[in-house]
Amino acid sequence: MSCKKTSPTWAVAAGLAWALGAAPGCDEHDRHAFPAPPASVAAETVTVEPRTQLLPTFPCSSRCHSARESQPDKRLLTEFHTFRNTEFHHGDPAGWCYQCHSQKNIDRLVIASGELVTFDEAYLLCGGCHGDKLRDWRLAVHGKTMGHWTGNKIRRSCTGCHNPHNPTFPHLVPEAPPVRPEHGERM
Amino acid sequence: MKNDGCTPRACPSSEAPVAGATAERGAPLLQLGRRPPDRRAILGASVAAVAAAATGSGCGNHRFDAHYKELTDEDKRRIFERIEAETRARTGVDVKISAPQPMDGVEFAYALDLSLCNGNRRCAEACARENNLPDVPKFRYIQVLEMDRGTLDFENANAYYEHDEVPVPGKVYLPVQCQHCANPPCVKVCPVTATWREPDGLVVVDYNWCIGCRYCIAACPYFGRRFNFHEPTVRPRDINPDQGYISNRLRPVGVVEKCTFCLQRTRVGRYPACLEACPTGARKFGNLGDPNGEVRIMLERKRVYVLKEELGTLPRFYYFYG
Incomplete structure (x- = not known):
């Protein structure tokens, strides 16, 4: 977009045109064009x-799981991870640890292809x-992005916001409301 | 009110500022015409004061500072140093005033995912801390409206809700702040051009130039502006020392202020404070000119909604359903 001058007023119209696949030209409609992004x-x-x-x-492997054999059978957990019995609300209630965690390497997750991935992935x-x-999420439309909008962005992973065992976003205590303007003040 | 040591070199028309400053301090006006202070004398002093402001000397009281757009780098340095010294004397806090300039090829836009916002108001509080908003009187730039699900009824929306937990079933939440319109009605009505739209799309206020007429507040269809009816008091430990001259520096009483998309942060590449504080990740911010930026991708792929589209204000704040 090497148009000579762009007017931000028309950027919405240009966005619509862009979305419809019409590339904005540089003739008399050049004010519909977006400004070219800076190098930064x-x-x-x-x-x-x-x-x-x-x-x-x-x-997990060295902390606890080194001392015990993995038991693939579904059962009521009584010693550890007892939250699983009551607080696990994700997908099929018949789901079990090894649906996502790797049975061979408890420090990894297993994806549908059978590949093992780290908790970071x-x-x-x-x-x-x-x-x-x-x-x-890859397009940054879902999820939280931090860092700098000019380049170095930090994307929060799924499990940074959602508890994978109970992924509904938790309820929060709201901050206090503002004070209503006094009589006659519109603020 | 004291003169900050303006030199004759800094004040080319040395007569005018002295006359204006005299009038400002309420000292006798007799020296102007050796007469009792009648209307003519007061008018003369006023004209002198206006002349002083127009010359852009930047001397003495802030009322004689030139309009932000007319300030030279030297003027800015002097004014920023004066404000820093005044703030230090008044609050004991060392602040740094800056005025980052717009970047070429950047037009800012904001997007908010209405399907994610749960009304927790973390954004409004983070905004208050970043932008030095007073707790007394407690107002916020970001107003989170609570409405019945399926209505988007602004007439009956509640911005003052108090709950133990949000979201409340059957309610939806819609945060409203300055929409940074591309066709801003508030800018059109300002009689003294104290508010204007910057090249990167930010609508800003020159607090030294604002006369407090509040026309802009009446003109804004989004309730995006606030007025300092009282002297704003910020506790010294809450003062954010990283301050922008046309954004989050401490405001005087009697001027209008508003969200500036955290200009002091965003013009140096950072994200606005409200975005960083949002725990749900509902807020997106970026450059409308970047075809790969999150805002453009959102515009192209999602169902987008702007507030009061029929008014033709062309907001740069987009609501979408992710």
């Missing part, structure tokens, strides 16, 4: 926020079912 914006690096170091009991596992969300 062109180079963009996206880092996914790592999760592994935030897990309190990682690595959990989005690959989540995207196995929630492909639309993974697509939007």
Whole structure:
């Protein structure tokens, strides 16, 4: 877009035209064009926020699971991970640990292809079912992005916001409301 | 009110500022004409004051600072230093005033995912801390409207809800702040051009130039502006020392203020404070000129909604359903 002058007033119309596949030209309609992105914006690096170091009991294999055999059968958990019995609300209620966690290597997750991925790459596992969300997340339309809008962006992974065992976003206590304007004040 | 040591070199028309400053301090006006202070004398002093402001000397009281757009780098340096010194004397906090310039090829836009917002107001509080909003009187740039699900009825929306937990079933939440319109009605009505739209799309206010007439507040269809009816008081420990001259510096009483998309952050590449504070990730911010930016992708792929589209204000704040 090397148009000589652009007017932001028409950027919405240009966006519509863009969405419909009509490339804005540089003739008399050049005011419909977007400004060209500056060089500083062109180079963009996206880092996914790592999760592994935030897990309190990682690595699972050396902390606990080295001392016990993995039991693939479904059962009521009585010693550890007891939240699974009551607080697990994700997908099929018949689901079980090894649907997502790898039985061979408890420090990894297993995706649909059978490949093992780290907890930092959990989005690959989540995207196995929630492909639309993974697509939007990759485009930064879903999920939280931090860092700098000019380039170095930090993308929060799925499990940074959603508890994978109970993924509905938790309810929050709202901040206090503003004070109503006094009589006669419109603020 | 004291003169900050303006030199004759800085004040080319040395007569005018002195006369204006005298009038400002309420000192006798007799020296103007050796007469009792009648209307003519007061008028003369006023004219002198206006002349002083128009010359852009930047001396003395802030009322004699030139309009932001007319300030030279030297004027800015002097004014920023004066404000920093005044703030230090008044609050004991060392602040840094800056005025980052718009980047070429950048037009800012904001997007908010209405399907994610749960009305927790973290954005409004983070905004208040970043932008030095007073707790007394407590007002916020971001107003989170609570409405019945399926209505989007602004007439009956509640911005003052108090709940133990949000979201409340059957309610939807819609945060409203300055929409940074491309065709801003508030800018049109300002009689002194104290508010204007910057090249990167930010609608800003020159607090030193604002006369407090509040026409812009009446003109804004989004309730995006606030007025300092009282002296705004910010606790010194809450003051954000990273301050922009036309954004989040401490405001005087009697001027209009508003969201500036955290100009002091966004013009140096950072995200606005409200975006960083949002726990749900509902807020998106970026450059409308970047075809790969999140805002453009959102515009092209999602169902987008702008507030009061029929008014033709062309907001740069888009609501969408992700």
